[in-house]
Amino acid sequence: MSFRGTTTxxxxxxxxxxxxxxxxxxxxxxxxxxxxxxxxxAAMKESxxxxxxxxxxxxxxxxxxxxxxxxxxxxxxxxxxxxxxxLHALSIVAKTxxxxxxxxx
Amino acid sequence: xxxxxxxxxxxxxxxxxxxxxxxIKVSGKVPPGNESGNVTxxxxxxxxxxxLRLTPGRHVQLTVPLExxxxxxxxxxxxxxxxxxxxxxxxxxxxxxxxxxxxxxxVDYESVNVLxxxxxxxxxxxxxxxxxxxxFPQIFLNGELVGGCDILTSMFEKGExxxxxxx
Numbered sequence: 001m002s003f004r005g006t007t008t009x010x011x012x013x014x015x016x017x018x019x020x021x022x023x024x025x026x027x028x029x030x031x032x033x034x035x036x037x038x039x040x041x042a043a044m045k046e047s048x049x050x051x052x053x054x055x056x057x058x059x060x061x062x063x064x065x066x067x068x069x070x071x072x073x074x075x076x077x078x079x080x081x082x083x084x085x086x087l088h089a090l091s092i093v094a095k096t097x098x099x100x101x102x103x104x105x
Numbered sequence: 106x107x108x109x110x111x112x113x114x115x116x117x118x119x120x121x122x123x124x125x126x127x128x129i130k131v132s133g134k135v136p137p138g139n140e141s142g143n144v145t146x147x148x149x150x151x152x153x154x155x156x157l158r159l160t161p162g163r164h165v166q167l168t169v170p171l172e173x174x175x176x177x178x179x180x181x182x183x184x185x186x187x188x189x190x191x192x193x194x195x196x197x198x199x200x201x202x203x204x205x206x207x208x209x210x211x212v213d214y215e216s217v218n219v220l221x222x223x224x225x226x227x228x229x230x231x232x233x234x235x236x237x238x239x240x241f242p243q244i245f246l247n248g249e250l251v252g253g254c255d256i257l258t259s260m261f262e263k264g265e266x267x268x269x270x271x272x
Contacts, residue, residue, distance in 0.1 A: 037198075038198070041196065041197055041198065068252055068255075068256045068259065069250060069251065069252045069256060072238075072252060072253070072255070072256065073237065073238070076238065076239050076240075080239070083239040083240075088240070089199065089240050090240065091199075091254070091255050092255050093255065
């Protein structure tokens with residue numbers, strides 16, 4: 001485990017999960033660190049940052065009636081600190097519980 | 106093998122003509138590759154539109170804030186994609202994906218390279234504020250943000266792109 005600075009003992013992944021969990025009361029929350037997939041491209045070559053790119057799948061009632069853009073904005077707003085401190089990209093799949101149930105009509 | 110002394114344009118043209126005539130006399134046909142209308146090696150792709158630039162260059166002082174230029178751009182053009190890199194050479198996988206989708210669906214769009222520090226200096230930060238969206242690419246339709254790569258991909262998979270972005 002690496003320690004970055006005196007104030008952040010938890011990993012970014014942990015911080016993201018807990019922020020989203022508490023605000024959005026997600027029933028499903030899967031977060032994958034895919035920073036390694038982007039380690040070669042233009043903006044990342046010179047940097048030794050970790051935890052820069054993630055894939056997020058999140059299911060929450062709070063997305064009901066919201067367009068995709070609004071749902072993504074809700075997530076981004078909760079993570080604005082992370083986005084300003086080294087989180088470069090977040091691929092988001094944001095659904096409501098109804099949308100993930102198979103054969104739901 | 107024929108040799109042409111002093112190969113200026115006229116001499117070479119004359120030489121070519123005489124070789125052609127010889128060949129035709131002997132074989133009755135034009136040597137392959139010398140006929141007109143041969144499209145084997147013509148440019149396969151139509152030339153892509155150039156990316157739009159927001160400013161004339163860093164050396165020129167802006168008379169209006171960059172945000173206004175952005176606002177004007179997205180309102181005057183139906184589809185605008187703010188990407189990392191150019192449309193012919195995107196520098197990020199997400200941007201590349203978006204360009205791929207727009208090209209595949211034959212959408213008429215404008216592209217802006219947010220990494221261009223000469224003509225689009227400060228665009229990334231300005232755009233993040235303007236759209237209230239922290240990442241790139243960003244795709245605008247009729248002056249409004251549609252979303253980024255995820256949203257566009259989801260629309261593409263549902264077959265919604267053509268109906269929305271094209272007339």
